Amino acid sequence: MSCDDLVCARCAHPVAEGRCPLCRANRDRMHHSGLGGMTPALVSLLLIALFFLTLALKHLTGA
Secondary structure (H helix, E strand, C coil), X not given: CCHHHCECCCCCCEHHHCCCHHXXXXXXXXXXXXXXXXXXXHHHHHHHHXXXXXXXXXXXXXX
């Protein structure tokens, strides 16, 4: 979901327009949240890649 789909309960305009302080705060929070701006899907992908890299290194070292 993006802020383009949301309607502000305070001013009844799209949050993407940022007409009131609440809209602007929520728009900024949605665009700048997460682990360094990374989406949950990207974090999951990185964890899976790290897991397979660990398996490959374990296989190569014979441990």
